[in-house]
Amino acid sequence: MTPPAHRRSGVNRKAQLGVFTGYVVAGLGVVFGAALLTISLLRPATFNGLRTMASDAAAPIGIVGAEGRTGVKDVLDAIAGYYRAGSRNAQLEEEARIARVKLAEAEAIKQENARLKAVLALTTEDPRPVAVARLIGSTSSSARRLGYISAGRNHGVRPGMPVTSPMGLIGRVLEAGAVSSRVLLLTDSESMVPVRRATDNVVAFAEGRSDGSLRLRLVNLGINPIKPGDVFVTSGAGGLFRPGTAVAIATEITRDGAIAQLLSNPAATDVVVVEPIWQPEALEALQAHSLDASPVPTD
């Protein structure tokens, strides 16, 4: 089938001009897109306002979808009830998995406590969560790994706050809208979290690889002490994440660290908790320091 004849404008002057204008505007679209792209790559925060407004507008769809997801799960549970043994087995397995993570976390906390008590007579307490939200969507077709949660500024969420699930760390808030926020998931290649081994003080950085796994890079290079199966928790360095939150389990040893699988797979997560920034003062001081340090001194 050939394209319809009316696209060939023939001798009609007006039609010719119309077609020509269409192409000019299309070309301008390319130029405009390239300009926007350059701006947003150089200054990534420029369009945050526009985007958070848009995600606030679309959040109800996501919330309905998330509720639908749990509804479907209920129906499946009812069907699975006929195969009681199988479902109970799955439930126990799930519980055991959570218990394993909790155990590793508890071990980490125990060690943390011992160290803190040894250094000073301070006690750390669990912070009150800022908000409890649903994970309502993710950029499932882009190479960036961002998620959307159903809580925003109205609930007290601010950029930078850690987002966790019962299974461990999910990511941090990137942009906060009024009723929804964008979350930088741990698997995004821009995400970097300071971690340590749950049992001792092997410290490393966990970088996202955007294929669902993390890359652990040891801070102290030398003999690689990591073994497959080691659980890593946040170390609290940098002041953003509360120490002792489970992050990942090492599966494959590399030269300078390991490849690790996430403990809290966002795909299996429904409800998440937004926590306050662990040490806001330290973080501010750190940022102020880096701002002070950046300009070249005049004298």
Add this chain to the structure above:
Amino acid sequence: MERLNPQSRRDPYGSRINRRESTLLAYGLPWATILLGSLTPWLPIISPAPVLPPVGFLLLLAWRLLRPGLLPPWAGLPLGLFDDLYSGQPMGSGVLLFSLALIVIELIEFRFPWRNFWLDWLTAAGIIVPYIMAAALISGAELSPVQLMAIAPQILLSVVLFPIIARIVAMLDRLRLMRVRRID
């Protein structure tokens, strides 16, 4: 009463008597479906790796290939802008790539003005593969062999899914031309 032709009163688009196509439906449906396709990040699928095809972009390609001239050549500008709001890509990546894709289709159409299933699929594949790779390249993420491996399933899925999307668009096209408006 004897009827000469049973098709004279009704056809698959509805009654031929006293009914017309709706302008809003005929011109608005392509735009509406593409915008809806751009909302896929709000589906309750939380994926640790990019797996879903870019549905909005696939719908745009399918409409463009099915009905040349229905979407103006500048349609990439507004549609790409909307896609950027939700896709997680940096702002402007959709505007640039959507506009380029429409211009490329226009050029291909000048060279190969005829149509068939295979040529459409080949054209779409020849645009989808560079689109996903370029989108990954300008997403602001660091590119490594791992990431290239991570987008391979997405590319494959998008190319394989295109004929199905084109079929859905063909069904929507029938809906688009239904005679729903009553004229007196």
